[in-house]
Amino acid sequence: MNAKLKASLVAAIAAMTVMACNDNDPDSGTLSVAVTDAPVDGAEAVVVEFTGIEIQGSGQPQSFDFDTPKSIDLLQLTGSDSLELLPDTELAAGQYQWLRLKVNANRGVTDSYIDIDGARYSLFIPSGSETGLKLIRPFVIAAGGSADFTIDFDLRKSVVDPQDAAQDYYLVPALRIVDNLEVGHINGLVDETLVNAAGCSESSGVYLFAGADAELSDINGSESDPITSTLVEMNSDGLYEYEIGFVQTGDYTLAFTCEAGFDDPATADQINFSATTNVTVEVDQTVTVDF
Numbered sequence: 001m002n003a004k005l006k007a008s009l010v011a012a013i014a015a016m017t018v019m020a021c022n023d024n025d026p027d028s029g030t031l032s033v034a035v036t037d038a039p040v041d042g043a044e045a046v047v048v049e050f051t052g053i054e055i056q057g058s059g060q061p062q063s064f065d066f067d068t069p070k071s072i073d074l075l076q077l078t079g080s081d082s083l084e085l086l087p088d089t090e091l092a093a094g095q096y097q098w099l100r101l102k103v104n105a106n107r108g109v110t111d112s113y114i115d116i117d118g119a120r121y122s123l124f125i126p127s128g129s130e131t132g133l134k135l136i137r138p139f140v141i142a143a144g145g146s147a148d149f150t151i152d153f154d155l156r157k158s159v160v161d162p163q164d165a166a167q168d169y170y171l172v173p174a175l176r177i178v179d180n181l182e183v184g185h186i187n188g189l190v191d192e193t194l195v196n197a198a199g200c201s202e203s204s205g206v207y208l209f210a211g212a213d214a215e216l217s218d219i220n221g222s223e224s225d226p227i228t229s230t231l232v233e234m235n236s237d238g239l240y241e242y243e244i245g246f247v248q249t250g251d252y253t254l255a256f257t258c259e260a261g262f263d264d265p266a267t268a269d270q271i272n273f274s275a276t277t278n279v280t281v282e283v284d285q286t287v288t289v290d291f
Contacts, residue, residue, distance in 0.1 A: 027092065027093050027143050028090050028091060028092050028093055028141075028143070029090075029091060029093050029141035029142050029143060029144060029145040029146055029147065030088040030089060030090055030091070030141075030145075030146040030147070031055070031086065031088070031089050031091050031141060031146070031147050031148075031149075033053060033084075033085045033086040033099070033149050033150075033151065034082040034083060034084045034085055034149070034150045034151070034180075042116060042117075043075065043114055043115060043116055043155070043159070044075070044115040044116065044117075044118075045073050045075055045113075045114065045115040046073065046074045046075050046114050046115075046123070046155055046159065047071050047072065047073045047074070047112060047113050047114075047115075047123070048071075048072055048074060048103055048105065048112045048123065048153075048171070049069045049070070049071045049072075049103060049104040049105065049111045049112050050066065050069065050070045050071075050072060050085060050101060050102065050103055051065060051066055051069045051070075051102045051103060051104055052064055052065035052066050052102040053085070053086050053099060053100065053101060053102065054099070054100040054102060055091070055096055055098075055099050055100075056096060056097045056098045056099075056100075057091070057092065057094055057095070057096045057097070058094055058095065061100075062091070063102075064086060064089060065102070069104060069111075070085065071112075072085075074153050074155060075155070078230070078243065078245075080185045080243065080245035080246070080286070081245070082150050082245075082246070085101075085151070088146070091141050092141070093141050093142060093143035093144075093145075094140070094141060095138060095139075095140055096138065096139050096140070096141065097136070097138055098134060098135055098136045098137065098138075099134075099135045099137075099139075100133065100134040100135065101133040101134075101135070101151070103125060103133060105123055105124055105125035105171060106122075106124065107122065107124045107168050108122055108124075108168065109122055110122050110123075112124075112125070112171070114159060114169050121162075121167060121168065121169050122167070122168040122169065123159075123168070123169050123170075123171050124168035124169065124170055124171070125170070125171045125172075126170065126172070135151075148179075148180040148181060149178070149179065149180060150178050150180050150183075150246050152178055152228070152245075152246050154228045154229070156205075156219065156229055156230075156231070156260075156265070157219060157225075157265050158171055158172065159171060160172055160266075178246045178247070178248055179248065180246075181283070182248060182249050182283060183245075183246045183247055183248055183249065183281075183283070183284075184247055184249060184281040184282050184283060184284060184285045184286065184287065185243070185244065185245045185246070185247065185281075185285075185286040185287075186208070186243070186244040186245075186247060186254070186279060186281065186286070186287055186288075186289060187241065187242065187243040187244070187286060187287075187288055187289075188206075188241065188242060188288050188289040188290045188291065189239055189240060189241050189290045189291070190204065190206075190232050190240040190241070190242060190256060190290070190291045191240075191290075191291060192240055194256060194258060194274055194275060194291055195232060195240050195258055196258075197258055197274065199258075199259070200258035200259060201258065201259050201260060201261030201262045202261045203231055203232075203260040203261035204231070204232040204240070204256070204257065204258040204259075204260055205229050205230060205231050205232060205242075205256075205257055205260030205263075206229065206230055206232060206242045206244065206254055206255070206256050206291075207219075207226040207228075207229040207254070207255045207256075207257065207273070208226055208227045208228050208229065208244055208247065208252055208253075208254060209226050209227065209252060209253040209254075209255065210227055210250075210252060210253075211251055211252065211253065212251045212252070212253060212278040213253060213278065214252070214253035216253070216255050216273050216276065217271075218263045218268065218269045218270075218271040219263050219265045220265065220266075220267060220268040220269070221265060221266065222268075226255075227247075227252075228244060228247075229260070230242050230243060230244050231260065232256075232260075247281045248281070249281050249282055249283050250280070250281060251278065251279075251280050251281075252278070252279050252280075252281060253276060253277070253278055253279075254276065254277050254278075254279050254289055255273040255275070255276045256273060256274060256275040256276070256291045257271050257272060257273045257274065258274065259271050259272055275291045277289055277291070
């Protein structure tokens, strides 16, 4: 296990209007929201208890509370897997300013929690009971249209070690936006000689940077951060593989490092990338890139 289990939360929600027939109100459209995640070093489970979604349009915020809370283990939703959080829901057509995920993530209780080495710890979101996970990003619901979003939790940036004797782990949100109708996926294999090279940490990872031939950096909370990253895992065939799901279409740089376990998101670290390549992501396509 990586001794420093740290990160900041990355979530994704994108604005997209798709013209389609709506048999109900011609002045309304529909919204659906799903969740996915990128894995985190050393944890067996990262469970967040969602209680509803609140959306701000031109008037008072609209709240859609679940009949019962939804406890979702984000580690089960890696790569291109996702789970629907809010099914198609009719909303008035127009401009919306933000969306808020309502959660139970209180200090000292395991409504939301993280499992590490067989032990369970409370997962605390500061101000979570008041503000939840608020995504400040305008989006549009077109009349007769639909919008389909996925919220991507990059857990390598999200979980922060306990800050005091209470032993609560912290979940600190930061947001990334993806649109389900404008995304593709990336996967591939990694040669074992790269994973097991001299000087490697316990974790290897593949980092995704915007643009071809991008300047590479570690995860440090700055503008130079990778868009996202994922861990390299051994599959049932004994091969090392990775997957990055829900990537906005465009050109990117992929970089492999066997030193992902040395990357502390709270500081600037010297991480060596032993292999890099450019990749183009297209709508609804999975591109395979091996290292």
